[in-house]
Amino acid sequence: MFQILIVNETSEALAQKEKEDFNKKILEEKKNKIELLAKINHEVRTPLSSILMYFEMLEGDYLKSFDEVKKYSKSVKTASQSLLNTINNFIDYAKIETGNLEVENDLFNLSDEVESVVFLLSNLASNKNDKLILEEGEISQNIVFADGTKYRQILINLVANSIKFTQNGTVKICVENISKGGEDYEIVTSVEDNGPGIPDEKLENIFDPFVTLKNGAQANYSSGLGLAICTEFVRMMHGKINVESKVGKGTKFTFTIPYKYDYKSAFNK
Template identity: 35%
Template sequence: LLYMLYRNIIFRKKVNIYLEAKNKELNEAKEKAEEASKLKSQFISTISHELRTPLYGVVGITNMLADEHNELTDSPHLKSLKFSARYLLSLVNDLLQINKIEENKVVLENGTMNLEDEIHMVAESLSFIATRNSNKIITEIDKSIPEYIIGDKLRLSQILMNLVSNALKFTQNGEVRIIVKLENTNGSHANIRFEVSDTGIGIPQKDLAKIFDKFVQIDRKEDDYQGAGLGLSIVKKLVQIFGSEIFVESEEGKGTRFYFTIAFETDTKKVDEIIHNISVDLSVEQVYKVLVVEDNKINQMVTRKIMEKNNFKFLIVDDGYAAIEALGKEHFDVVLMDINMPLINGFETTRLIRKKEINIPIIALTAFAKDEITDEAFAVGMNDVLIKPFEPSKLIQGIEKLMRNNR
């Protein structure tokens, strides 16, 4: 009995030593995983900021060209440039936050769109790819679809841009068709079917199941087709966010067809309300005095143009200390505050402004992701957050809203 007890004690000691060692390994692995996740988040945040900052300049300067050169207003090249910049911004956001998409944390925006205009814009924007491969883009749009529908046009455009550019890439001397049909209506919703088909090289049946996986590029026998292998993965996830499912049919040597159906709102009262709100935002009669705190010279130029176009009085300073000094000398109605600046960042600048009991409304204009900075922005005393690049109407709307609440 004593011998058995002794053996059990020795066995338990060995087991405890083994478990302690494994526990230590698990803790080390957990710490490494947490560190890797933290580094990944920091990388995504940094790259996101660095990409959005020049995009603000691209979008802003495109708007400036349209405003300053009336002869370019109807230029398909300028429209394509603006559309491509918007699309690139949306794509960059989704590529850098693919985990956010997978976790269904992407929130669709509701705005009015003319579906026919959006489809033609997609076709025009990709015409250079079509020309390179001697392809034709053919659009077929059901005339019974309401003139205006409500939905997220950037996300829809991103889906179609990915599908059409993919089709053009794998088609030579052929056709790519964008077919849009009204399947049925259900109260204030219209179920609209989208189809993108091509006469290209097709996809082998054995590969159809994996084309929507991330970073997958099907082995092609013909030319070297470049790409990250993320397009169709993003398409599938965005279609799911719209509450739908995408299907594919393909035959080698004959072509491929993708199709899906999305329900859009068609409530005419809601459409009129959104359009009315937009028109109000663009016609502010009040002249405000704005302090712009921005260190990037190109972004200063873009913001300056927005201020001038709306007849606002404004002062632009390069850093937070200059902003605090300006607020001590002059009266301003609102501050547009960049976050990532030298010497002192936008958060600390706002903190110092509030310590001086200056209650001026402050809008953060930043290239960081909104969900990363919103909590801290409100905690230090900011009143609103706007992510670069943005449409000028959204900035004017934000200023007007704060001014109404401040009266």
């Protein structure tokens, strides 16, 4: 009888602990969803409100010169790009979570793709008084056979992230396309800034979803999805991504995308 009582009490204690753990997990998931919705609300509403405000300025009698019109038109473009990038990140993350994202390799011009990203984010950089620099290293072959859409989104996220955390500084993009022999090639891309840097204790989970860093008032409202999406895209393309950072010195992200390219079959497909 004594042994039976002990077993029953132990079973009840385990059941109670499992129930408490389950409830704790549910509450944590609910909290994360609420925080995510708050971040989505802020990241979508902020640029959208700016766009509406700038359009009101353009339509009204506030502007006295062409330079002012040009200035606010530029601001509309910057806010629109910020909004589009946010929406793309949420859509991509949803596809990743549901397993509905695939690698789609095709031919694309590496230099053109990188230059288009620089042009796209130049207004965002100038609004922070940042200098956006593009350096092309060894380009053994400019026509690449890989997933250009994912490569572009990785680069956009990394550059936008560096601009966000850099004020009156420099964001440098360096791209190399290296032949490894035969059909083997490797795209090596780095994005380096001289911003505040990332503390060592934050580097370990910097690529995890919803992880955000402090950056003044906007810190807690970043979705924390950009770097997580970069990591997943790089993984899907069988590449590698890493980060180096020193507080007060800046941060450098580097990602490598390997690919095999049979030019004859690629051009005749």
